[in-house]
Amino acid sequence: MNPRILAVTTGRILRQLGHDRRTVALLLVVPALLLTLVYYMYADQPAAPGQPSAFDRIALIMLGFFPFIVMFLVTSIAMLRERTTGTLERLLTTPLAKADLLFGYGIAFGLAGAVQATVASAVAYWLFDLDTAGSSGLVILVAALNAVLAVALGLFCSAFARTEFQAVQFMPVVVAPQLLLCGLFVPRGEMAGWLQAVSDVLPLSYAVEALQEVGANAEPTGTMWRDVAVVAGAAVLALVLAAATLRRRSG
Amino acid sequence: MDDAIAVRDLVVDRGGRRVLHGISATVPRGAVTGLLGPSGSGKTTLMRAVVGVQVVTAGTVTVLGRPAGSAELRRRVGYLTQAPSVYADLTVRENARYFAALHGRGRADADRAVADVGLADAATQLVGTLSGGQRSRASLACALVGDPELVILDEPTVGQDPVLRADLWARFHELAAGGTALLVSSHVMDEAARCDRLLLIREGRLIADDTPDAIRAAAGVADLDEAFLRLIRAGETAGAAGGEAS
Numbered sequence: 016m017n018p019r020i021l022a023v024t025t026g027r028i029l030r031q032l033g034h035d036r037r038t039v040a041l042l043l044v045v046p047a048l049l050l051t052l053v054y055y056m057y058a059d060q061p062a063a064p065g066q067p068s069a070f071d072r073i074a075l076i077m078l079g080f081f082p083f084i085v086m087f088l089v090t091s092i093a094m095l096r097e098r099t100t101g102t103l104e105r106l107l108t109t110p111l112a113k114a115d116l117l118f119g120y121g122i123a124f125g126l127a128g129a130v131q132a133t134v135a136s137a138v139a140y141w142l143f144d145l146d147t148a149g150s151s152g153l154v155i156l157v158a159a160l161n162a163v164l165a166v167a168l169g170l171f172c173s174a175f176a177r178t179e180f181q182a183v184q185f186m187p188v189v190v191a192p193q194l195l196l197c198g199l200f201v202p203r204g205e206m207a208g209w210l211q212a213v214s215d216v217l218p219l220s221y222a223v224e225a226l227q228e229v230g231a232n233a234e235p236t237g238t239m240w241r242d243v244a245v246v247a248g249a250a251v252l253a254l255v256l257a258a259a260t261l262r263r264r265s266g
Numbered sequence: 267m268d269d270a271i272a273v274r275d276l277v278v279d280r281g282g283r284r285v286l287h288g289i290s291a292t293v294p295r296g297a298v299t300g301l302l303g304p305s306g307s308g309k310t311t312l313m314r315a316v317v318g319v320q321v322v323t324a325g326t327v328t329v330l331g332r333p334a335g336s337a338e339l340r341r342r343v344g345y346l347t348q349a350p351s352v353y354a355d356l357t358v359r360e361n362a363r364y365f366a367a368l369h370g371r372g373r374a375d376a377d378r379a380v381a382d383v384g385l386a387d388a389a390t391q392l393v394g395t396l397s398g399g400q401r402s403r404a405s406l407a408c409a410l411v412g413d414p415e416l417v418i419l420d421e422p423t424v425g426q427d428p429v430l431r432a433d434l435w436a437r438f439h440e441l442a443a444g445g446t447a448l449l450v451s452s453h454v455m456d457e458a459a460r461c462d463r464l465l466l467i468r469e470g471r472l473i474a475d476d477t478p479d480a481i482r483a484a485a486g487v488a489d490l491d492e493a494f495l496r497l498i499r500a501g502e503t504a505g506a507a508g509g510e511a512s
Contacts, residue, residue, distance in 0.1 A: 023367040031355045034392065101351030105408075108317045108345045109368045264335065266280055266321045 016114040024111065024119030028093070032127060038089075042127065046081040046135035050074055054143045067230060071146050074139050075230045076199050078154055079222050081135055082128030082162035084190055090124055090169030091182040098173070107263045117254050117261070121166050128162020129155060149229035153239070157225045160246050164218055167253035174260035193219035198227075218249035269328075270295045270416045270447030271316055276325035278311050285311045287470045288325065293449050293463075295415075298442050300461030301451040302494070308470040309451040310348055313418050316449065317345045330416060341369065344414035348421050348451075350405035354394035358385050358404045361393060362411055369412030379411040380404075382437060384430060399425040406434075410441075417441065419450045423457065435460045455491040466494055473497050 032039065054070055062068035097103040106116060132155045139145040147154065168189055176182035196206070196214040203214050203224075214220045225242035229235070271293035278286040286308045293299045301309050314320035315327050318335020327334035330342055352361045358380055366376035380389050383403040388396060393404050406422050419438075423431045435457075438448050442462065450461065458464055459478055466474040466481075474481050474497050478490060485493035 019370075020368060023364060027353070027356070027360070027364045030360055031353060034355050100354070101347045101349050102353060104319055105345060105347055105351040106368075108319060108340055108343065109365070109412075110340045110370075111368050264319055264321045 016112050016118065017110070020111050020115045021119055021122075024115050025122045028119055028123035029126070031093075032123070042085060042131050043134050046077075046131060047138040049081075050077065050135060050139055050143065053077065067146065070143065071230070073199070074143065074145050075147060075154065075226050076197075076223055078132060078135055078139060079158050079161050079219075079226050080194065082132050082158050083165045083193075083219065083222070084186075085131065085165075086124045086128045086162040087165035087169045087190055088183070088186055089127075090120060090166045091173050091176065091185060092179065093120070093124075094170055094173035095176055095179060095182045104265075107261075113258045113261050113263075114254075117167075117170055117257050120170060121163050121250070121254060124166040125159055125163040128165070129159035132158030132162070147230045148233045149231075149235065149239075153229045153235060154226060157222055157229065157243065157246075160243060160250070161219070161222050164222070164246055164250040164253070167250045167257065170257040171253045171260065174257065193217045196220065197223040199223060218246050221245040221249075268295065269293060270330060271449065272326075272328040273312070273316070274326045274328075276312070276315060276327060277323040278308075278315060278320060279323045280311060284323075285470050286315075289467070289470070289472050290325075291465050291472055291475050293447055293465075295447045296442055296445045297462040298438050298448045298450060298460070299463045299465060300458050301449055301465050301467070302455065302458050303451075303453065303467040305453055307467050309453075309467060310420055312467065313345075313420050313449065313451060317343060317418055341412070342415045344409040344412055344417045346406055346409040346417075346419040346422055350393075350398075350401045352393050352401065352405045352408055355392065357390050357392055358396070358407070359389040361404060362407050365408035366411045371412055375413075376411055379407040382410065383407045384433065397425075399427070399430070402426075403430075403434075414446070416447045417449070419448065421451055421453070423452065423454075455494065458490045466497065468498060468501075471501075473501055 053073055057069040057073070060069045136151050136155055140151055172185040172189060173182060176185060196210060196217055197219045203211055203220065206214065221242040225239045228239035228242070269292040273289055273291050276286050276289045277284070289312065301312065303309050311320060315322055316329060316334055318339065329339055332339055359376065362376035362380045363373055366372065366379070380386060383406050385400060385403055385407065388400060393401055396404065402422065402425060406419070409417065409419065423434055426434065438450065442448055461478065463477055464474060464481060465472060482488060482490060482493050485496040487493050487496065
């Protein structure tokens with residue numbers, strides 16, 4: 016890996032995103048619109064005494080979901096484009112190392128995810144009075160980490176997709192089970208044992224737990240830092256696997 | 267090592283089909299070598315083997331004294347793929363600057379490469395909005411931007427107007443005069459005469475490896491197109507008489 020090549024590759028990916036104004040607008044506006052929807056859905060639902068309101072509970076988790084879902088899709092398509100337009104093959108004949116490319120995507124789209132999470136959080140906290148015991152900075156940190164995780168998973172999965180149709184199909188395969196089993200719909204402790212076991216190996220479960228820790232505790236807890244470490248570790252693991260599936264030579 | 271490329275008994279299979287049947291050839295430094303052959307003859311596969319992105323079944327490919335695909339070669343070899351492989355959502359200049367930066371070159375080098383392919387006026391245009399010919403020149407600029415010792419160009423002049431085509435060939439000879447080795451593929455025979463040396467391949471086999479003049483003399487005709495036709499016919503007769511044409 017070469018820091019200079021990593022930096023110019025990250026810059027190149029961000030510049031591509033910058034030229035696509037519509038994608039940038041959608042990236043920033045859609046989460047706010049969905050949060051609005053959730054706010055009014057639960058506006059008349061009374062909160063149980065001593066419990067966070069339904070909106071607080073759900074919006075907090077949603078702030079982590081947006082970058083995860085969006086960055087997974089964006090990365091899958093971006094990487095598939097690199098393959099189908101021949102730029103990937105060309106890049107692999109230059110001094111660029113595989114890790115420069117993969118970490119370049121991780122950093123560029125991780126940043127994009129962080130910006131998205133910041134805008135969504137601003138809307139949630141200021142417009143809809145989202146209430147968390149912990150700091151909003153930690154919420155954004157976890158959301159940004161989710162974006163990096165999603166990029167890493169997207170890079171890895173794109174190795175198994177030959178067409179855009181296939182790449183898009185990996186979304187329900189990779190993302191949906193993690194959403195269902197992360198503890199938002201049914202608390203993880205109340206699930207059947209085998210579902211809990213599956214949930215335990217899905218990285219998004221830890222991201223959600225980290226967000227819930229921020230929601231319930233004024234100071235960052237040990238559990239939260241452990242969860243953050245697990246998500247970061249999963250992201251690095253996925254990037255390493257993605258590098259292993261990226262071949263300079265093909266048939 | 268005098269030769270820029272030395273290919274020995276190269277066999278390549280793609281998708282369960284043999285694409286190259288034991289090719290042996292050399293490409294000298296400081297010259298433009300043409301790789302001629304009809305579509306599907308194995309030109310691109312041979313070029314991919316030289317830049318080290320092709321899985322090879324048998325044989326060796328030595329590039330600038332190193333096995334093809336060595337990490338060190340990636341700084342010394344420029345590759346233009348047949349389909350323009352530049353980012354459609356970046357401008358011409360941004361593409362050139364990115365590929366320049368990968369080779370450790372600066373902005374001035376990138377701007378010069380863009381000007382050299384006649385795209386100075388379109389430098390701030392998104393590649394996606396360019397014509398096919400312009401797009402392929404943008405791709406060419408990115409292949410030449412690192413001042414490579416060996417340049418592999420897969421059909422660089424397709425879709426270019428005659429004046430630009432002449433300019434590009436002049437540029438290739440200028441690079442060769444400076445010591446660069448160029449391997450340029452084409453399926454247009456009128457470009458063959460512009461090369462210092464020619465490799466003709468057909469159905470994955472090398473049919474000729476010589477200068478244009480020597481090929482004309484060997485076939486006994488002045489027209490290269492006709493000369494190739496005779497070489498192919500002669501090869502087929504020899505093949506039918508027994509043994510593989512090589």
